């Protein structure tokens with residue numbers, strides 16, 4: 001915790017789901033956070049629900065604008081960077097492939113380029129996804145050294161971002177070790193406050209709030225589900241180790257995924273959600289849905305061994321906290337939502353796995 005107190009942190013994507021949680025967590029630990037992202041596009045948004053504009057030095061800027069990114073980096077002089085800003089949806093990648101590549105690849109490159117101007121030590125955690133792997137429909141977990149690939153534009157753009165980080169690291173950063181960069185690949189994340197379209201948990205919360213059945217698009221697809229605090233704890237740990245004296249060795253790619261018991265189908269996830277917020281289900285998986293990786297699991301031995309990181313909450317605990325957040329936040333004002341979210345962060349830090 002002390003490591004973060006007063007630390008200058010630049011967080012891109014702070015108006016999004018993962019960025020909202022990470023902003024609040026960094027805030028709780030006393031970091032000075034500068035945010036760079038677009039305005040929230042959902043209504044509601046976690047950014048508004050948590051009142052984050054009052055707790056960060058935040059900028060609305062587009063990562064496709066290299067000049068704007070450089071200026072913010074120059075002003076913030078970050079010691080730590082978390083790059084989360086992205087077009088993160090597979091289906092939107094099909095609808096807007098060029099924009100997806102621009103944001104996810106050129107946006108990443110603009111952040112890397114801006115960091116080159118720093119004259120003091122900086123650790124950068126560049127967030128990609130478990131979908132960067134060439135999907136072979138394997139039953140076992142993908143390891144960091146497995147081939148990169150990507151069938152759809154979102155996945156392939158994130159794989160390209162991995163290659164860009166690796167290139168900038170070797171071509172520009174390794175000469176003097178001022179900037180240290182690692183990539184973080186996490187699986188499907190659940191947790192309160194995600195209001196994106198076409199993601200199963202927000203769809204569940206929206207449907208049940210409206211008293212309607214939840215529509216399930218792909219009930220047999222298997223995913224490694226994890227609570228948002230799990231990968232965020234990995235990003236924080238990785239950033240700290242990268243920044244510290246012997247940090248050069250952590251300039252690598254790291255998977256952050258749940259234990260094998262949490263690799264479940266969408267149908268299993270919905271059934272678990274219904275235990276905490278009962279409702280009806282409508283199965284609408286179309287026969288000709290665009291290709292989405294079917295089987296995906298991550299091997300996390302590297303993070304366990306080198307970062308001493310491991311998942312804390314079981315599948316059922318992660319789902320419970322997620323559903324509780326959506327169910328209970330409906331009747332809360334900003335302070336109440338912030339308190340509920342901080343309480344979940346505190347429980348996660350305390351590390352107990354039992355359901356309440």
Ligand SMILES: NC(=O)c1ccc[n+]([C@@H]2O[C@H](COP(=O)([O-])OP(=O)(O)OC[C@H]3O[C@@H](n4cnc5c(N)ncnc54)[C@H](O)[C@@H]3O)[C@@H](O)[C@H]2O)c1
Pocket residue numbers: 012013014015016017018019036037038039040061062063064083084085086087088103107127128129130186187188189190196
């Ligand atoms: N949520 C998941 O299940 C999941 C899984 C694996 C990886 N990821 C990755 O984690 C990161 C965060 O995802 P999320 O779920 O919080 O997404 P989100 O859509 O909730 O947030 C995306 C953030 O990126 C910002 N952004 C988008 N385009 C931008 C642009 N052109 N310029 C500046 N900012 C821009 C948005 O303003 C927002 O703050 C992404 O990089 C995503 O690919 C997410």
